[in-house]
Amino acid sequence: MSRYSSLAVLGTALLALSAACRFEPPRPILRYSLNSKEIAKNADMAGNSAHQEHLLGALEFLFGTPQHPNFLVLPDWTDEEPEFDPNYWSLDGLSEAEKAAMRASNARAYAGQIAAIRAGDFDSVEKPRYADDLWEDWLRLVEERRANPGADRNWIEEGAELFESYYPELTVSAELYRQQCFHCHGSEGGGDGSTSQFLDPLPRDYRPGIFKFTAEQNKAHPRNADLFRILKEGIYTTAMPSFRRFTDAQLHGLTDYVKLLSIRGETEILMIADYDPYAGIQPETLIENYRLVVDRWRNAANDFFAYEGEIPESTPERVAHGRDLYTSEQGANCVKCHGATGRGDGESVKNNPKDAIDEWGNPILPRDLTRGVFRLGRRPIDLYRRVYAGINGTPMPAHFGMQITEKDGTKRMLDENDVWDLVFFVRSLSARSPRAEPAHPAQEHP
Amino acid sequence: MTTTALEAKPLGIDPPGTVHTHHEHHELGFIRKYIFSTDHKVIGLQFLFTGLVMLLFGGLMAMGIRWQLAFPWTEMPVLGKVLFPETGGVVTPEGYTMLFTMHGTLMVFFVIIPLLTGTFGNFLIPLMLGAPDMAFPRLNMLGYWFWWPGIFLILLSFGAEGGGPAAGWTSYPPLSTVASAAPGSLTGQNFWLLSLTFVGVSSMMGAVNYVTTIVKMRAPGMTFFRMPLSIWGLMIAALLQLFALPVLTAAGFMQLFDRVFHSGFFTPADTIVNSASPEAIGAAAGGHPLLWQHLFWFYSHPAVYILVIPAMGFVSDIISVHARKPIFGYKPMAYSMSAIAGLGFVVWGHHMFMSGMNPSVGLVFMTATIMIALPSAVKVFNWLGTLWGARIHINTAMLFACAFVAMFIIGGLSGIWMASTPPDIYIHDTYLIVAHFHYVVFAGSVMAIFGALHHWFPKMFGRMMNEKLGIIHFVGTFVFTNGVFYMMHQLGLAGLMRRTADPYAYEVYARLQPMNQFISYCAFGLLFWQIFFVINFFGSLFFGKRVGRNPWKACSLEWEAPSPPGHGNFDRQIVVHHGPYEYGVPGAPEDYVPQTQKLPSGVGAH
């Protein structure tokens, strides 16, 4: 009888198998937690879990949960013209060119689905990955079409438009973040995911609201386009890859979610600093801080800067002048940190410990300029921006407008031409250097 | 005996075939009898039980891999919260690399080699040769106990800073040598290297013992060509270990020095890993990653033949017994196993066709690798020849042995695809490779192990395993194994890469999730189904039907001894008259003639 019993058992197992094919395992439920470094700074908060729970609840009120993130929309934002809804932040702020690029990107990514729709073959449209809300909208459309066959609607155009104009909701972006970003950047964007401890440099901690890689001056917050650019380009020589495998819409959606995490983090820091143990969390303070942080982000574009007109060309004289500024103590004094040969071994690192820590509290060294690796971009304009406005969060200061003394003793302020001269000099340090990356290997292919 | 003591015992123990009729030794205590025993049978069983536990661990790693591939970034049940608490039970990317590294390492070094060579090698060699024990019983014991530090270290590596080793079981540098390259390369990799050193020492001790025993301690009349093919398989595997393992040990030390002393054997100059400068990682000297690959594969390719040749030997024996027919082509079988092993030393480069090695060398390796299919094919034909005209008894052991042949055909034929260098451009590091080696090692060797356990269980424990449970176990294992690994051929054709935690974001792999889910379900079913084996095996230890010496009516010498054999194995004089496959002999009173009995006159056999 054993073979028959084994058949029976096997049959049951296979039946279970086919039923299980519909099985969708649950996604983990994560909760935001608090910024423990900040908590530790406030004696009233630290060690008082009731207070911490209170704060968590307040932040949840403003920002939702990792599964259902949501910006609280303040009433005066709805009154604005046009209405400001941070839940659709990037979408509302896209330029025409960006919108067109987004549509083109969607058209490429969903080419298969769009082709099937245009051929009228609604049944063979495949579910796209990381776009649950799009899929639900599509299924709804299919259902409507099925229920109203005679309706005067161009189903094909509507269907194609769904895919071409797709922009993810914050919830969907949050899920994409969980799958692609969370293991490095962590649940709250604290740069403390499981993988982060093995990385050098550490992933960005969004919570202080400081971002290095921007096209901004005056230590302003990044614009959407800055965050978008990082996702598109990656940051070479770090573990941050380029995410061009996703559509523009998905990347814009991710920037929305990153903004949410960052704004949450900044609000949290302000609330912890303002915390009054007797009064507790005050709704007015909460909303005030929230509005403050959001406004910083809304005003970011004001500090965007580029160069007017065509950028100048490098000449040997300009490079020489750049070298003078670099090396002179009364000039830009780059030598102090970057060293006489540009290898980042200046004495300030040894003498002044504050020059060796960044604003997130991690050790940092001045860039070895001979390597030719510039994480914020290697175009001349990128270097121009760095020298001009400094690098947010690091000891690299803004140089535009600083007081310099020429060799002949005249005092003046560092101007744009000086910045360009420094840029040309810095580029020359790596242009022909044997230390420049990527170095050609000693061994050749046999 | 009237000879002097020295001549009588050249090896310090009684010559083969000696009859032990009186107790020369004092009664051993429990520790010396069952724990630090020098009796080859006890050591064989120690390898068995430890190996089965390691099989469970390796299988659990595989379940983690299959879960992630079926349902990426979701909560893994049971193990998820234990292994990955910070993500809510979701496999982390670095955790995934650790899972497949440990799966491969455990399975190759801690399961298959110990179960095949450690268990059956130890148990069967003296018995099949008519010897009272191994040539070096104390070395044998040391061989088992040297394995334990290896086990200890590899299990400890899970808790190392950065987690377990995560550079693949192949441990290619610079990923494995540079601490900043992978979390597992912080300290876990050191444990891996040390662990494998101990495993290697243990294997070497065993290999020396096996070869010596086989060469020197055969019973009178037992020529080389009268040994069962199991012994041939074990001897060839032992020779492979002897010649190849030192290379791995040396390479392991080189990698350890690279990691600890920054010696730079394998790290090229100017390598910058995860912002660690070349100077910090020992890259200043200028090594070459390909050196590791050559050294590693020089051992690991013969190692895969160690994983399969003993199984081939066992399968030959099992088929012959249960088909009641001599092995077809005994000498070709023995020669082809030797040819596989010999050729196996000159094909290691087929793992490196894409590695950056000089492609002209690839042509040589391609030819040699394709030619290895020849002796393997000859073996398959001979097994078919054995079944032809046979009188097959259907039982669990026979089913597993026939399944080995069926699965080995698939595994061996798929090897021809990847031996061919132009197709290998596409196939290398895809799931076609995974399908191939799992067919030969799991669907092949592990099935042979199950069959061998059913077949030799009566000899080991004096009881039979339950046939009903055995058949249930076989059917489910067979079905689920094919469900898991056959589909991997398809995935390989689609170009799905190995070792990829979430392949579906690539457009080219976007539609592969349903098939991966099917495979995962079959894998979970396969793991679950082993319950039947566990119940059968452990239940039969205590409740199995008791049997005498030779329940299968088999010819080879081990069935002459009591079940289980006592100390010294045989209770009568052993003299061998012919080969071990005299089944269906015309004119004989029964349908088998044991090796210790003469054949009827007029029948010639070697």
Added chain:
Amino acid sequence: MQALKHFLLRAFFTLLFLAVPVLGVWTFVKAPAWHVWFPENVSSYGGEIDRLFWLITYMVTVVFLITEGLLIYFFFRYSRRDSSRALYTHGHHTLEMVWTAIPAILLLVVAFSQMGTWAKIKIDLPEDSPYSAAHPMMEVYGSQFDWRARYPDREGNFQGEDVIETPYDIYVPVDTKVVFLLRSRDVLHSFFVPAFRLKQDAVPGMEIPMWFEATKVGDYDLVCAELCGWGHYKMAGKVHVLPGEDYEAWLEGQRNALYSNGSED
């Protein structure tokens, strides 16, 4: 009754073993319909690789069906209850010679017939290409966990300020024999474009020249095919094959974009 039970037993296991070749062939036939199949080949030598693959597949399938078939047939035929003894034979010398010699010849033929293709793809670089190992069209640079394509400046240098570097996207012209160098910054990676049937490990410390000729405009996935760390699974890229003029226009646009004044950022 006993006879029936035994027959059913034999039949059951015979069918179980038979299911393997039957289902095995069936899954191969159905696989394209399940979308689990080779991506379309768009490279000039990919066709040769596919042809060799299929040659081996047909040969292997024939052997597979014959051997499995014999195994299953013998299992069924010779498991019937029979009180007589099995055929007493230890082998057949001539048969052994035959079934050693024929496969040996077949296998050697298989081996030698592939050498030309291998040499063409991996050993030699095409002579009729505008590019060569000394003057490659680009360098592809793998690092943890990104692919970068580096195009030389106008003078053909790969060092210097005007080198174009693009992450993830690699642009090549169609119908051109592209020669490029494959490099790695840190650990082993592997450049694998399934649609081109192209794969090569990127070894730190080596510059490996490779070539291919894409025959169809489109975008094709690039995946990393050698374990390079925890991010191995996300080390993606896209090879964009463009018509010749579009490629030139793109490259020109990249050169100009280097000197942008940042107002478009």
